[in-house]
Amino acid sequence: MAECCLVSGRELAQVLGSVRRAPPALTSLRLAYCSSLKVLQFPQLRQLSLSLLPAFTDMGLVAVARGCPSLERLTLSHCSHLSDEGWVQAARLWPRLQHLNLSSCSQVTEQTLDTIGQACKQLRVLDVAMCPGINMAAVKHFQAQLPQVTCIQSRFVGGADLTLTL
Numbered sequence: 001m002a003e004c005c006l007v008s009g010r011e012l013a014q015v016l017g018s019v020r021r022a023p024p025a026l027t028s029l030r031l032a033y034c035s036s037l038k039v040l041q042f043p044q045l046r047q048l049s050l051s052l053l054p055a056f057t058d059m060g061l062v063a064v065a066r067g068c069p070s071l072e073r074l075t076l077s078h079c080s081h082l083s084d085e086g087w088v089q090a091a092r093l094w095p096r097l098q099h100l101n102l103s104s105c106s107q108v109t110e111q112t113l114d115t116i117g118q119a120c121k122q123l124r125v126l127d128v129a130m131c132p133g134i135n136m137a138a139v140k141h142f143q144a145q146l147p148q149v150t151c152i153q154s155r156f157v158g159g160a161d162l163t164l165t166l
Contacts, residue, residue: 041067058086091119110138
């Protein structure tokens, strides 16, 4: 469904079945570039990519967290309107999250990392490359919070060019 710019979440739900009766086999969904996503409720969904959605906001993040609570992999790269406020509400709804890509999310800060570290205890992989609001000190603090995280992509945070692989 990537690059389906005119498909709304409601239309997607109609194609796949009722929002509340989505096919149980649907476990992965990629909606990159979609600009008019309205409703996304797939309780069994395990993988979701919402990259390059310039209009995706904190309100949308919280709605996705409520509608897709089983996510294990989430890609939100280049979603420039996501901020700490959205993560305060959304992170606690994703206790199963293992892989998270926030690369090039320009408004997230070390507060987002703290929130994710407290709520997402299953996290193993985090990508915060090119997030100007996050510095290496915050990345190191996050790693201390969650020693089970095996890979943190942190290129160009705080001006650094570094990838930590543990």
